[in-house]
Amino acid sequence: MLRCTAKVLALLRVSEPAIGQACEQDWYAHxxxxxxxxxLLVTHAGTLFSVFMPNVTAAGLRPIGPPVVSAIQAALxxxxxxxxxxxxxxxxQVAVAKTADRRILxxxxxxxxxxxHLIATTGGLARCDINALHHGLHRTINSITGYIPPIDLLTASHQGQL
Known part of the structure; x- marks a missing residue:
C-alpha cells in the first residue's frame, strides 16, 4: 500500500483513497x-529505505504504481x-491510501x-547525482529504527538475520 500525504493525493486527484490497517510493509509518499x-520522496515504513524522484508531473504519476515501483527497484x-x-x-496492484502513522510522517x-540540504550543497537539482543522494539517504540514522541505517536493516533482513 502506498500511503500518500494530502499533497500527493491532491496531485493524483484521488477522491476516495483505499482503507486499510497500517503495517511495516507500507510505503509513504510525500x-x-x-x-x-x-x-516525490517515497519511504518504506518498516526500514525507512527511501527513494527520491525528481521532476515529477501529475500526468507522469498516473497511474502511480509503475513509476514508483520502477524507482524503488532501481534504488535496490x-x-x-x-x-x-x-x-x-x-x-x-498499488493501492493509494491516506497516511496512517505520525511517526513515519x-x-x-x-x-x-x-x-x-544535500541537493542544495551539490549546487541544486540539476547538478545532483541521484544515486549519490540515495546512497546518503540509505545510510541516514533515525531514532524510529533504533539508529540503524535503512541499508543495514535491508541487508540484515535479506540475509535472514531479522
Whole structure:
C-alpha cells in the first residue's frame, strides 16, 4: 500500500483513497518542491529505505504504481540488492491510501529536510547525482529504527538475520 500525504493525493486527484490497517510493509509518499520542481520522496515504513524522484508531473504519476515501483527497484539494484528485497512489488496492484502513522510522517519530514540540504550543497537539482543522494539517504540514522541505517536493516533482513 502506498500511503500518500494530502499533497500527493491532491496531485493524483484521488477522491476516495483505499482503507486499510497500517503495517511495516507500507510505503509513504510525500511531495516536496526543490528548485521550483515537484519531487516525490517515497519511504518504506518498516526500514525507512527511501527513494527520491525528481521532476515529477501529475500526468507522469498516473497511474502511480509503475513509476514508483520502477524507482524503488532501481534504488535496490543500485545497492546491489534483489528487487524483491522488500517483498513482491506489483506496479499494477498499488493501492493509494491516506497516511496512517505520525511517526513515519515526522521521519519523512526529516528526510525531506535532509534531501533538500544535500541537493542544495551539490549546487541544486540539476547538478545532483541521484544515486549519490540515495546512497546518503540509505545510510541516514533515525531514532524510529533504533539508529540503524535503512541499508543495514535491508541487508540484515535479506540475509535472514531479522
Amino acid at each position: 511531495l516536496i518542491r526543490i528548485d521550483r520542481r515537484k519531487c 539494484q543500485a545497492e546491489h540488492l534483489p528487487i524483491d528485497t522488500l517483498g513482491e512489488l506489483d506496479p499494477w 515526522g521521519t519523512i519530514n526529516d528526510l525531506a529536510f535532509t534531501t533538500e
